[in-house]
Every structure is written in structure tokens, then in C-alpha cells.
Amino acid sequence: EIVLTQSPGTLSLSPGERAALSCRASQSVSSNYLAWYQHKPGQAPRLLIYGASSRATGIPDRFSGSGSGTDFTLTINRLEPEDFGVYYCQQYGRSPGTFGQGTKVEIK
């Protein structure tokens, strides 16, 4: 199984700032099959990014994904109050797909 390590564990930021979340894989992720999800308490997780850099339907363009191989980044420009929550990466290039442990983005 591919192990995904996310960093930092917690990111404390103010609205309007930029967030950069890292996801590092224990081996290369085939075809950049890497997704990012947002999860807020009491809500269903939401798909943000797939294929490392493609935004899912309805996701604002302040969310962007980048990276390849073993290193991937989710960038959130101009943080909005509704962006605070936990973010997970998932690789689906090697079966079974696996998830990172999450990065919590909290209000500073």
C-alpha cells in the first residue's frame, strides 16, 4: 500500500491568507491519480481536486492542486471563513486507494 503523509498537521491562518497543504507519497503515484477532499464537522466530505490538479464541479478557483510523482500540494488562495476544516489527500493510482491522515486548517 502507498502511505500518504500530510503536513502540517494543523495550519492556523487568518481569512484572506494563503494556505499550502502538502501530501507526500511513499512511492510514486501513477498517472498523478491524486485527489483532495474537504471535510467540515457535521457535513459530508467534499471532493475538491482529482487528477492532482483538476477542480471538481462547483469548486471555486481559489482552490488549486499541483505536484507529481511523490509530492503534491493543495493551495487555497485568499482563505474564506467557510474554507476552515480538515483536508485529506487520497491516491488512487495503486489499488487499494489510500488516504492521508489530514491537515486541519483553523482560524488564527
Place this chain on the structure above:
Amino acid sequence: HLQESGPGLVKPSETLSLTCSVSGGSINNSSSYWGWIRQSPEKGLEWMGSIWRGGTTYYNPSLKSRILISVDTSKNQLSLKLSPVTAADTAVYYCATLNRLYDPLTGYPTFYMDVWAKGTTVTVSS
């Protein structure tokens, strides 16, 4: 819209049974895959298995001997059975629609999650 239902408490060695009701669309007419994911403090998020409307299933090898996923197209429902359970199966269980691709090395299907339900908590305890 997806919503899970089922017992919140299951005894060790028994069977965990959950249902996911699909509204706003038909499982039978959908090209999506459907699946179950769970999240526990110990193991984090874990893909459990996936099914296509025709009944073809794919399971995480870590659960393969204990899991059964099925669809009931007449009720527009997806179901999960896990047996026997232990305390390690205590988790929040999510159903979701999935997009299928293929592992370039093995050719085995692999999935990412499109639309998730809110999840339901299941505790395994006597």
C-alpha cells in the same frame, strides 16, 4: 443525495449491516460506481469496497473475507455487511458515488470519491 442508516451499536462477533438510500437519481440508470468508506481514529479513512449497478464488486484486500456490498435497484439502495466485527471496526461509515479508473500496473480498478453522504457512527461493543 445519499443517506446511511443502520444500528449505531453492534456486539463483537456479530454482523454490521448498513443501508445507503439514494434519492434524486436511480442507481439503475447511473454510470457511477457506489461504495463504502470508513473513518476511525486509529486507521483514518479507509476505502472498504465498491459496486457497480450490475453487481460487480471490488473489495479492499484487508476486508475481503468479511465484507459484502450489494445493491437493491428496486429500492434504490446500497448495502454493507461486515462480519464478524471487533472493536477495531468502530468507525464512522460513509457511502459515496465513485469514479473508476485502473491501476496502470495491475489493471485492477481503483476509485476516487465523487459525492459523499454525511456518515453514520457505528460502535462495536458488548
